[in-house]
Amino acid sequence: MRKATHLVWPILAGVFGALFFVQLYFTDSSTRAPLVNIYEAESTPGVTASSSGEVSYQQAVGRAAPSVVNIYTRTIVRQPAHPLFSDPLFRRFFSPDQLPQRERMESSLGSGVILSEDGYVVTNNHVVSGADSIVVALHDGREASAEVVGLDPETDLAVLKIDIDNLPNITLADKDFRVGDVVLAIGNPFGIGQTVTMGIISATDRSHLGLSTYEDFIQTDAAINPGNSGGALIDARGNLVGINTAIFSKSGGSMGIGFAIPASLALQVVEDLIEHGRVIRGWIGVEIQELTEQLAQSFGVEVRSGVIIAGIFREGPAHKAGVQPGDILLHINGQAITSGRTLMNRVAQFTPGDRINLEVMRNGDVLELTTVVDERPRTRN
Numbered sequence: 166m167r168k169a170t171h172l173v174w175p176i177l178a179g180v181f182g183a184l185f186f187v188q189l190y191f192t193d194s195s196t197r198a199p200l201v202n203i204y205e206a207e208s209t210p211g212v213t214a215s216s217s218g219e220v221s222y223q224q225a226v227g228r229a230a231p232s233v234v235n236i237y238t239r240t241i242v243r244q245p246a247h248p249l250f251s252d253p254l255f256r257r258f259f260s261p262d263q264l265p266q267r268e269r270m271e272s273s274l275g276s277g278v279i280l281s282e283d284g285y286v287v288t289n290n291h292v293v294s295g296a297d298s299i300v301v302a303l304h305d306g307r308e309a310s311a312e313v314v315g316l317d318p319e320t321d322l323a324v325l326k327i328d329i330d331n332l333p334n335i336t337l338a339d340k341d342f343r344v345g346d347v348v349l350a351i352g353n354p355f356g357i358g359q360t361v362t363m364g365i366i367s368a369t370d371r372s373h374l375g376l377s378t379y380e381d382f383i384q385t386d387a388a389i390n391p392g393n394s395g396g397a398l399i400d401a402r403g404n405l406v407g408i409n410t411a412i413f414s415k416s417g418g419s420m421g422i423g424f425a426i427p428a429s430l431a432l433q434v435v436e437d438l439i440e441h442g443r444v445i446r447g448w449i450g451v452e453i454q455e456l457t458e459q460l461a462q463s464f465g466v467e468v469r470s471g472v473i474i475a476g477i478f479r480e481g482p483a484h485k486a487g488v489q490p491g492d493i494l495l496h497i498n499g500q501a502i503t504s505g506r507t508l509m510n511r512v513a514q515f516t517p518g519d520r521i522n523l524e525v526m527r528n529g530d531v532l533e534l535t536t537v538v539d540e541r542p543r544t545r546n
Contacts, residue, residue: 222349226361228403231304232279232335233396235353236288236311236325238296240271276352276396277301277325278405279334280435286325287435288395289410290316293323301327304359315438319378319446321410322431324438335397337428338404342366342383350387350409350423352396362388364421366406371424372506376411379510382424383407389423398425407431447515448541449523450481453505456493464493466526470503471495474525486523486536495531496524513541 275292279285286301293299299311311325342348346366354360364387371382385398389412398407407425437444453472454460461468474492477484488494494502498521502508515521517540525532 222347222363222401225399225401225403226349226351229335229349229397229399229405230351230359230361231333233304233351233359234277234279234286235302235356235359236275236277236286236292236395237300237302238273238275238293239298240273240295241297274353274356274392275394276392276409278395278397278408279332280432281334282332284327284329284332285314285435285439286311286327287408287431288323288325289408290318290321290323292395293325294318299325301325303329304333315442315444317434317438317444319444320426320430320434321377322408322426322434322438324435335399335405336403337432338400338402338406342369342400342406344368347401348385348387348406349399349401350385350389350393350396350425351399352389352393352409354388354390354392356392360393364388367422374411374424376424379430379513380506381427381430381510382410383427385423385425386421387423388421389425393423443543445517446513446541447517447519447538448481449483449486449512449521449536449538450478451483451488451494452476453494453508455505466493466529468493468495468526470501471526472502472505472508482536482539483523486534488523488525488534488536489527492525492527492532494523494525496522498522499524512538 273292273296275288277286277288277292280287293313294316299313300308301311302308307329309327309329311327314324314326316323344366348364348366350362350364352360364385366383367386368384371384372380374380374382376382383398383406387398389396389409393409394411396409397405398409400406405428407427408431409423409425411424413420413422413424434444452475454475456468456471456473460473464473471493474483474488474490474494476490477488494508496502497508497511500511502511515538517538519538521536521538523534523536525534
């Protein structure tokens with residue numbers, strides 16, 4: 166009996182050791198901390214991650230795609246009935262009303278994004294400018310004629326209005342986007358139908374591209390092709406990041422360099438177009454020249470930032486404040502002016518009637534001037 170009792174303790178120790186071994190190595194992996202963090206549907210709405218590691222953006226596309234529309238435009242082009250009628254010498258003998266003309270129809274296509282259940286659609290100005298008729302085709306197959314609410318060539322944006330019930334509308338991204346974030350472009354390339362392409366944000370704050378007056382583009386390598394203009398650039402959650410606008414291409418197709426207008430800028434323009442029919446921007450009436458190192462030396466100054474006032478509009482805000490050609494504009498309301506683009510964008514954000522402080526350098530002396538912002542003159546569409 167003593168011998169049997171003596172054997173019990175080794176047996177029990179072996180059993181407990183085996184249970185500990187099983188608990189350590191064969192526990193369900195879901196109860197242990199992962200070695201590598203992965204995106205999961207619960208933590209990143211719009212992105213689906215399977216147990217095999219495959220990632221899908223189906224939920225993000227499902228949220229955003231119904232709000233992206235196809236836009237078809239038609240423009241009537243009138244031409245002389247015969248090439249001879251285009252000859253300036255021949256036209257001298259006839260008034261414009263007497264020259265016979267023929268008409269032909271030009272069609273084009275693009276994309277747009279529904280911003281509200283009221284039927285407001287944002288697209289690019291170059292998609293609808295000059296069109297005689299505009300048709301908007303929804304993701305669910307419904308179509309409607311659209312009227313132009315307003316155009317803004319200076320940002321290449323336009324707002325349309327359609328009258329359809331039960332419209333889906335997109336949500337705007339509520340966080341700052343960063344270089345490297347995954348984005349998806351949704352549009353109607355080449356008229357083949359709604360298409361989704363994926364990429365990342367390649368750069369932000371792109372300007373000096375010659376695409377529009379006010380440039381603050383998102384650059385992406387998500388494929389953007391003709392017909393994508395005005396479509397949506399969304400994040401991995403299906404929220405609107407930007408409005409696809411242009412591509413850099415030597416072939417006419419996507420080369421991995423596309424540009425989109427940030428959604429925050431587009432929303433500001435849209436609100437003005439809906440409320441006023443135009444975009445109201447601040448203006449102080451100056452022409453500027455960039456301050457290079459060579460010019461700074463010629464002026465005998467050591468400033469690292471600022472712009473040179475090259476010209477002034479008579480009776481404009483700057484002229485009334487006492488700004489003179491040759492002055493170096495350093496600050497507006499205490500904020501440094503680093504380039505002409507910075508100056509233009511900053512002044513545009515002021516409301517006409519706002520009083521602002523200008524800090525300029527003249528002949529080596531720093532002067533404080535005050536002026537009242539006026540409204541920027543409208544450009545022709």
